[in-house]
Amino acid sequence: MLSSNLKKLRLSKGMTQEELASSLHVVRQTVSKWESGLSAPDAEMLVGISEILQVPVSSLLGGGEAPPEEELSIEALAERLAELNARLAAQSRKRRLRLRVLSICGLVCVAAFAVWCIASSIYINSLPVIGGPASIATVGGADGPTSIYVSRKLNPTAIFAAAAVLALSVYGLILSGRR
Numbered sequence: 001m002l003s004s005n006l007k008k009l010r011l012s013k014g015m016t017q018e019e020l021a022s023s024l025h026v027v028r029q030t031v032s033k034w035e036s037g038l039s040a041p042d043a044e045m046l047v048g049i050s051e052i053l054q055v056p057v058s059s060l061l062g063g064g065e066a067p068p069e070e071e072l073s074i075e076a077l078a079e080r081l082a083e084l085n086a087r088l089a090a091q092s093r094k095r096r097l098r099l100r101v102l103s104i105c106g107l108v109c110v111a112a113f114a115v116w117c118i119a120s121s122i123y124i125n126s127l128p129v130i131g132g133p134a135s136i137a138t139v140g141g142a143d144g145p146t147s148i149y150v151s152r153k154l155n156p157t158a159i160f161a162a163a164a165v166l167a168l169s170v171y172g173l174i175l176s177g178r179r
Contacts, residue, residue, distance in 0.1 A: 001062035002084055003037040009053045009060065010035075023052045037091070040084050043077055096176045103172030110166045113158070 010020055010031075017031040024031075024045065033039040041049060050057045061080050 002040055002060060003035050005060050005062055006031075006049065007035040009055055013053055015053075020049075020052065024048055037088065040081065040088055043074070043081055046077065046081065099172050100176035103169040103176060106165045106169030106172070110162050110169065113162045 010017070017035070018028045021028045021031045026045075030039075034041055046057055046060060050060055053060075057077055061077075061084070
């Protein structure tokens, strides 16, 4: 609510994020986070924004255009900000959970690839256990025929992709563990 209202009101006044940020003595990225819903301004900053954009605080918080006599009290403003912060925290927890699940799935895929690579190299009596046929040749020796197995080459692109997925998954787990 606040994010879309802030952006709409800022644009209706013909202001850029940089101009609004400069007026509030914050960096442009802070305004961007407010407009994208990643964070919310505190009560004092909200009052400052409403003064700069010349709108009541209630219209910033999604209450529409309220007459000045019906302006929110400090307690009501604090309550609405607490509700907004609770919603932002819930969204953040959901994003962190999604990132953690995706990272774990990436680790499982890399582990499955590693098991497949190892298992395709294990042979019983020169026959591959897993992984399909490979080049097998029989040569004669002094003690009789000997089977020689020539293994398949692993695709370097697959190894690079697995390494990238591993790195991103570990990074995702680290990020999702932060608070």
